Amino acid sequence: MTDVKLFQITEQDKNHYKKIIYKIDINNKEIIIKVLGEKIQKVLNHGTLNRAEAILIEDMGKLSSVLKENLDLPKLVIQKILFAMSYFIDENDEIPDVIPEYGYLDDLTVVGWVMEDIQKELPKVASA
Numbered sequence: 250m251t252d253v254k255l256f257q258i259t260e261q262d263k264n265h266y267k268k269i270i271y272k273i274d275i276n277n278k279e280i281i282i283k284v285l286g287e288k289i290q291k292v293l294n295h296g297t298l299n300r301a302e303a304i305l306i307e308d309m310g311k312l313s314s315v316l317k318e319n320l321d322l323p324k325l326v327i328q329k330i331l332f333a334m335s336y337f338i339d340e341n342d343e344i345p346d347v348i349p350e351y352g353y354l355d356d357l358t359v360v361g362w363v364m365e366d367i368q369k370e371l372p373k374v375a376s377a
Contacts, residue, residue: 256344256354258362266332266359273328273335278316281331281338285309288338301353305337308360319372326370333363 258266289309292302312330316322322330336342336359343359346352 256358258358263362266362270325270328270332273331275324275327275331278327278331281334282313282316284338285313285334299350299353301357305353305356305360308364309334309337312360312364315367315371323370326367329363329367333360336360 289306292298292306298306312333316327316330337356340346343355344351344353346356
């Protein structure tokens with residue numbers, strides 16, 4: 250597999266993603282989680298996971314647990330988590346997921362950025 254750090258997020262990208270994050274309706278949480286489960290099942294059904302897919306599935310599990318175990322998270326944290334999930338779900342994001350070896354590099358980077366960003370806002374017992 251290619252280097253998982255190959256895709257970089259610029260400040261311009263972050264500002265663009267933040268605008269999207271602020272628009273996420275947290276009332277759609279259950280729908281996003283349902284579609285996330287379908288996406289993960291599709292990836293698993295495809296066969297042997299590459300490194301990026303395995304990391305992303307693990308990260309989605311961590312983010313799902315944070316949502317489930319912390320019902321009093323700030324709205325913005327919930328929006329960020331739902332954005333990360335939605336980005337992973339979207340097969341036609343910055344690098345389309347169907348591109349072998351490269352398709353999930355942007356997902357890894359975006360999800361990692363969100364996970365790092367929300368760390369300081371999570372209760373000590375819940376770490377993504």
